[in-house]
Amino acid sequence: MDQSILPVIETALLKVAHDKGFETARDRLEAMSPQCGFGELGTCCRICYMGPCRIDPFGNGPKTGICGLTPDAMVARNLLRDTVGGTASHVGHARHVLLTLRDTLNGKAPYQIKGVSKVMALAKTFDVPTEGREVNDICRDLVNIALEDFGRQDEEPNNWLSKRAPQVEQEMWKNLGLMYSNPHNEIETAMHATSMGNDADPMSMMLRVLKMSLIDGWTGLTLTVDLQDILFGVPEIAVTEAAVGVLEENSVNIAAHGHNPVLSEKILEWAAKLEGQARDLGADGINVVGVCCTGNELSMRHGVRLAAHNSQTELILATGAVDAMVVDIQCIWPQLAQVAKCFDTAFITTDAMVRIPDAIHIPFEPHHADDSAKEIVLKALDAFRRRKGKPVDIPQLKSQAVAGLSVEAIINLLSKLNAEDPLKPVLDNVANGNIFGFVGVVGCSSIKFRDNAMTEEMVKHLLRQNVLVLTTGCTAHICAQDGLMTSEATYRYCGDGLKTVLEVLGKAAGLDGPLPPVWHMGACVDNSRIVDLMVALAERLGVKVGQLPAVGSAPELVQEKAVSIGGSFLALGVSCHIAPAPKILGGPMVTQLLTEGLQDILGSVVRVELEPKAAADWMVAHIAEKRTALGL
Numbered sequence: 001m002d003q004s005i006l007p008v009i010e011t012a013l014l015k016v017a018h019d020k021g022f023e024t025a026r027d028r029l030e031a032m033s034p035q036c037g038f039g040e041l042g043t044c045c046r047i048c049y050m051g052p053c054r055i056d057p058f059g060n061g062p063k064t065g066i067c068g069l070t071p072d073a074m075v076a077r078n079l080l081r082d083t084v085g086g087t088a089s090h091v092g093h094a095r096h097v098l099l100t101l102r103d104t105l106n107g108k109a110p111y112q113i114k115g116v117s118k119v120m121a122l123a124k125t126f127d128v129p130t131e132g133r134e135v136n137d138i139c140r141d142l143v144n145i146a147l148e149d150f151g152r153q154d155e156e157p158n159n160w161l162s163k164r165a166p167q168v169e170q171e172m173w174k175n176l177g178l179m180y181s182n183p184h185n186e187i188e189t190a191m192h193a194t195s196m197g198n199d200a201d202p203m204s205m206m207l208r209v210l211k212m213s214l215i216d217g218w219t220g221l222t223l224t225v226d227l228q229d230i231l232f233g234v235p236e237i238a239v240t241e242a243a244v245g246v247l248e249e250n251s252v253n254i255a256a257h258g259h260n261p262v263l264s265e266k267i268l269e270w271a272a273k274l275e276g277q278a279r280d281l282g283a284d285g286i287n288v289v290g291v292c293c294t295g296n297e298l299s300m301r302h303g304v305r306l307a308a309h310n311s312q313t314e315l316i317l318a319t320g321a322v323d324a325m326v327v328d329i330q331c332i333w334p335q336l337a338q339v340a341k342c343f344d345t346a347f348i349t350t351d352a353m354v355r356i357p358d359a360i361h362i363p364f365e366p367h368h369a370d371d372s373a374k375e376i377v378l379k380a381l382d383a384f385r386r387r388k389g390k391p392v393d394i395p396q397l398k399s400q401a402v403a404g405l406s407v408e409a410i411i412n413l414l415s416k417l418n419a420e421d422p423l424k425p426v427l428d429n430v431a432n433g434n435i436f437g438f439v440g441v442v443g444c445s446s447i448k449f450r451d452n453a454m455t456e457e458m459v460k461h462l463l464r465q466n467v468l469v470l471t472t473g474c475t476a477h478i479c480a481q482d483g484l485m486t487s488e489a490t491y492r493y494c495g496d497g498l499k500t501v502l503e504v505l506g507k508a509a510g511l512d513g514p515l516p517p518v519w520h521m522g523a524c525v526d527n528s529r530i531v532d533l534m535v536a537l538a539e540r541l542g543v544k545v546g547q548l549p550a551v552g553s554a555p556e557l558v559q560e561k562a563v564s565i566g567g568s569f570l571a572l573g574v575s576c577h578i579a580p581a582p583k584i585l586g587g588p589m590v591t592q593l594l595t596e597g598l599q600d601i602l603g604s605v606v607r608v609e610l611e612p613k614a615a616a617d618w619m620v621a622h623i624a625e626k627r628t629a630l631g632l
């Protein structure tokens with residue numbers, strides 16, 4: 001039996017909270033169980049005020065909504081609204097970073113262009129001339145190309161989609177009418193189509209789900225990451241640590257939580273600048289730690305240590321050791337303010353869109369980034385002064401982790417094995433079976449699956465069968481905390497083939513041992529990095545992305561964003577495992593479409609498996625089919 005570390009960490013965290021009398025999300029879930037069956041099946045509609053309507057899919061009672069809407073239309077409409085929520089979140093993030101970059105170039109925001117190599121790479125993609133030009137000028141052209149996407153009122157295809165997405169797949173999307181122009185218009189149209197008395201055709205709405213997912217993939221994720229790399233640099237391989245034990249009793253602990261590095265990068269900068277003031281207060285220093293996806297961003301670019309995934313956020317506050325938790329956007333539980341209130345912890349919201357009762361609100365916008373970041377760090381120092389000397393309860397548990405595996409970092413590493421054709425060593429090892437296939441394990445952490453250690457156990461089953469795991473988001477936190485991003489994990493969990501490959505790569509990377517078997521590729525927006533890597537492999541092989549021996553998995557789905565990300569994988573022809581079941585089972589046609597029918601349209605399917613081994617077995621079998629089709 002493997003000694004898993006993460007269950008020990010989570011038990012310790014829960015104990016700290018319960019010993020102090022806090023109720024946790026698990027308690028709230030239990031009090032709410034069983035959850036609404038209509039909601040779970042997707043056959044609850046509350047869009048108009050004749051409703052709410054509920055349809056029992058087992059045939060008891062009404063067969064349609066009051067307006068006559070069928071169960072399939074109802075679940076498709078609800079699913080479309082989920083993807084709109086997810087896509088709007090990522091597109092909003094993209095636009096915020098875009099405007100920050102524009103303002104940086106205009107001298108109105110205090111940031112710099114750190115990713116010159118990314119500017120050059122994108123200039124090539126977008127045919128922007130570079131000869132004899134300043135980096136800022138080249139960058140300004142890229143910004144204008146991106147801004148054009150948000151202003152279009154014609155039907156010309158979106159720039160980021162048409163230039164960044166693979167060509168063969170674009171043909172397929174064109175034939176299905178999925179190409180988009182202005183993401184904002186599509187979000188508006190989808191909300192309009194799903195309001196009362198418009199689209200009632202489940203198939204039409206499912207096509208919109210796919211279109212929305214494409215917007216998520218190419219504007220929400222890819223554009224965001226391209227621009228963040230320009231502003232903050234392209235990640236390089238770095239060693240870090242993960243789990244609650246990264247908090248330090250005698251340091252000013254600042255937990256950066258949310259998604260947008262435009263805030264957290266500045267917090268990191270100001271923490272370094274105010275380190276002296278912290279020491280004057282008797283602290284060992286300022287300890288910035290990362291939570292959720294903004295934590296992933298910081299770990300990827302600076303090796304900042306990771307403190308908590310999403311379902312641990314309230315638990316790390318219960319240690320009493322967090323002096324400030326500063327948040328930007330998305331995945332922020334209102335409960336956090338309530339826990340913080342019981343300690344000296346300053347819980348600080350910064351975005352006008354994220355106001356939480358009992359939080360301290362310090363508006364943060366890029367033009368005045370330095371003033372706000374300084375104010376926030378000073379608030380943390382203040383909180384430390386009040387906390388100093390009081391008992392805290394930090395479980396001394398953490399794991400080492402390798403992070404920073406951007407596509408560029410991976411290619412750099414592979415170049416050491418084959419400078420002319422860096423992807424060849426990977427493809428050779430795929431061909432000989434040392435790498436059986438790839439799984440992108442992405443998305444959230446869910447209290448519904450933490451007790452069966454869903455993500456980490458599933459990953460171990462995959463590794464034993466020589467499947468290389470690429471991860472982002474909260475599943476990256478889970479893998480990091482469980483020690484799966486270490487050389488030791490390669491020895492302990494990998495099949496012989498995968499172990500051999502990782503040993504060679506570890507040597508090339510100058511590590512003491514093999515490369516870890518689970519590659520930390522970033523935050524949820526960085527799923528575009530996984531896609532970029534798959535596209536590069538497919539193009540090198542001369543096949544479609546969907547033909548690769550690769551699968552996506554969101555083993556602990558929580559957020560709407562994970563639904564639209566899953567859709568963007570499906571649109572590429574990459575099948576996805578998911579748990580729990582999406583809220584579609586009340587619609588037989590929609591369920592059939594996603595679990596089987598999509599195969600004929602896009603070459604991908606959705607599979608629901610709630611147990612780690614069953615999930616891994618399905619993925620391995622699916623990969624085996626892809627290998628056979630490729631003649632491997």
Ligand code: NFS
Nearest residue numbers: 292331443444473474524
């Ligand atoms: Ni992704 Fe990040 Fe975590 Fe899920 Fe939330 S933090 S963007 S949505 S919960 S992985």
